[in-house]
Amino acid sequence: MDLQEILKQLGETFLDWNAMGEVIPKMFAVGLPNTLVLAVTSGIIGTLIGMVLALMGISRNPVARWIARIYTDVLRGLPAVLTILVIGLGFGPIIRQLTGSTSPYPLAVAALALMSGAYIGEIFRSGIQSVDKGQLEATRALGFGYGASMRLVVVPQGIRRVLPALVNQFIALIKDSSLVFVLGVLASEREVFQIGKDLAATSGNLSPYVAAGLFYLVMTIPLTHFVNWLDRRLRTGRPEKKEPDEAAAVVGKGAQA
Amino acid sequence: MSEFASGTLTAKNIHLSFGSNHVLRGIDLHVEKGTTASVIGPSGSGKSTLLRVMNRLIEPAKGDILLDGRSVLKDNPDELRRRIGMVFQQFNLFPHKTVADNVSLALRKLRGMSKEQARSEALAQLDLVGLKHKADARPANLSGGQQQRVAIARALAMKPEVMFFDEATSALDPELVKGVLALMTDLAQGGMTMVVVTHEMGFSRNVSDTVTFMDGGLVVESGSPEQLFTEPRTERLKGFLSDVL
Ligand SMILES: Nc1ncnc2c1ncn2[C@@H]1O[C@H](COP(=O)(O)OP(=O)(O)O)[C@@H](O)[C@H]1O
Ligand SMILES: [Mg+2]
Numbered sequence: 169m170d171l172q173e174i175l176k177q178l179g180e181t182f183l184d185w186n187a188m189g190e191v192i193p194k195m196f197a198v199g200l201p202n203t204l205v206l207a208v209t210s211g212i213i214g215t216l217i218g219m220v221l222a223l224m225g226i227s228r229n230p231v232a233r234w235i236a237r238i239y240t241d242v243l244r245g246l247p248a249v250l251t252i253l254v255i256g257l258g259f260g261p262i263i264r265q266l267t268g269s270t271s272p273y274p275l276a277v278a279a280l281a282l283m284s285g286a287y288i289g290e291i292f293r294s295g296i297q298s299v300d301k302g303q304l305e306a307t308r309a310l311g312f313g314y315g316a317s318m319r320l321v322v323v324p325q326g327i328r329r330v331l332p333a334l335v336n337q338f339i340a341l342i343k344d345s346s347l348v349f350v351l352g353v354l355a356s357e358r359e360v361f362q363i364g365k366d367l368a369a370t371s372g373n374l375s376p377y378v379a380a381g382l383f384y385l386v387m388t389i390p391l392t393h394f395v396n397w398l399d400r401r402l403r404t405g406r407p408e409k410k411e412p413d414e415a416a417a418v419v420g421k422g423a424q425a
Numbered sequence: 426m427s428e429f430a431s432g433t434l435t436a437k438n439i440h441l442s443f444g445s446n447h448v449l450r451g452i453d454l455h456v457e458k459g460t461t462a463s464v465i466g467p468s469g470s471g472k473s474t475l476l477r478v479m480n481r482l483i484e485p486a487k488g489d490i491l492l493d494g495r496s497v498l499k500d501n502p503d504e505l506r507r508r509i510g511m512v513f514q515q516f517n518l519f520p521h522k523t524v525a526d527n528v529s530l531a532l533r534k535l536r537g538m539s540k541e542q543a544r545s546e547a548l549a550q551l552d553l554v555g556l557k558h559k560a561d562a563r564p565a566n567l568s569g570g571q572q573q574r575v576a577i578a579r580a581l582a583m584k585p586e587v588m589f590f591d592e593a594t595s596a597l598d599p600e601l602v603k604g605v606l607a608l609m610t611d612l613a614q615g616g617m618t619m620v621v622v623t624h625e626m627g628f629s630r631n632v633s634d635t636v637t638f639m640d641g642g643l644v645v646e647s648g649s650p651e652q653l654f655t656e657p658r659t660e661r662l663k664g665f666l667s668d669v670l
Contacts, residue, residue: 306517306576308482310531310583311507320534325521 210280218288296326510580570601
């Protein structure tokens with residue numbers, strides 16, 4: 169087998185234009201929207217769960233802290249595919265009896281949300297706890313209660329500084345949403361990976377996977393760069409220049425004392 | 426005559442421990458309306474803790490705190506703190522808010538002012554400390570001295586009856602100390618009741634009406650600046666003064 173043959177075979181495996189031509193329109197019509205819906209809805213719900221977990225994690229109530237701790241340890245400690253499978257298959261029959269719906273799609277969203285909630289909770293908690301103690305003290309000294317001080321001053325600063333980690337978590341969700349194929353969702357509910365997988369079975373080569381990979385990269389690479397930009401921006405702040413103190417502007421009669 | 430709605434503050438026999446560390450061991454402090462009491466003493470003697478107990482950021486284990494002769498220990502502590510302004514060594518401005526929003530936050534949320542009303546009040550307070558032109562800047566873009574003056578404006582905006590300063594100039598570059606001390610002097614001369622924890626012996630001596638020397642959680646000496654600085658009675662104060670002067 170010479171080099172030319174090897175290249176030809178690789179080309180047929182990975183860059184079969186016929187298979188690509190078939191898969192790409194389907195990606196745009198079905199796969200991409202589903203991947204985005206899965207990632208965005210579970211990201212939003214996961215953010216809400218994460219916020220509750222973070223507040224429980226820093227609360228002064230030990231029971232709340234314990235519950236948050238156990239939840240977080242369990243969901244972060246399990247492989248994503250296992251969580252999706254267990255929640256999807258385990259709750260499927262119950263949902264079917266309650267609503268008549270046989271689609272595992274909502275359960276896929278729920279599994280992704282519960283999982284990302286555990287990670288996001290840790291991100292929020294570390295952000296909130298990294299805010300200088302003086303901020304809470306200064307806010308309370310003005311006459312705000314503990315809750316209002318957290319809500320108005322501490323939590324917003326904590327969240328701001330973990331925005332890059334939050335976007336990273338969203339990138340992870342885009343990739344992890346590929347795992348919902350284990351639940352066997354309806355044809356119209358399939359996301360990028362599964363569309364690629366389906367067509368790879370008929371084309372007999374890996375080109376549909378290459379197309380799926382390109383779709384993922386087009387979503388994730390810009391987000392990765394956005395994270396880096398955000399991180400730099402948060403570290404250095406907006407470029408604005410400092411001015412020296414103009415002491416003369418204030419000193420009143422006290423200056424002579 | 427006072428420009429401020431000042432009150433008289435009294436702390437009686439204050440005790441406080443952090444675990445087994447008995448930090449305040451029976452402190453008495455009386456600050457007459459419109460006067461300035463400075464508190465001096467070595468690091469770790471409990472000065473910052475005393476301020477935090479007097480505005481109930483920390484609850485005392487024992488003792489009483491009186492404002493205008495009335496005990497405030499049964500009041501809502503949040504409401505007590507609205508009556509006592511506090512300025513910190515590290516400024517503790519809100520970095521995510523503009524200078525004007527730092528000053529107006531409590532006016533809007535606690536005094537129920539409208540946005541416009543709170544802003545115009547904030548601008549008036551900033552004008553008083555010479556920083557109205559920085560209203561829309563972020564704290565990070567101000568010098569330390571400017572930040573501390575904003576912190577003072579933020580506290581004054583609540584129209585407090587007493588002001589606490591916890592080493593307000595200790596984190597400043599030497600050339601910026603003067604502007605902040607001048608502002609504090611103006612407040613003292615304007616009739617604000619003030620408790621000033623400080624390492625600035627010049628301020629303590631020239632501006633304050635009384636001086637309290639703390640060491641090891643106790644008041645070791647207190648009296649007029651004249652008494653403490655020219656005729657210290659205890660070896661501990663003599664030693665402290667010879668170290669800092
Ligand atoms: N939040 C706290 N928890 C435990 N110990 C504290 C705390 N704050 C202060 N202390 C201790 O209390 C003592 C007095 O501290 P502080 O009031 O800050 O003294 P000063 O302001 O005079 O330097 C020190 O031994 C310090 O370590
Ligand atoms: Mg201190």
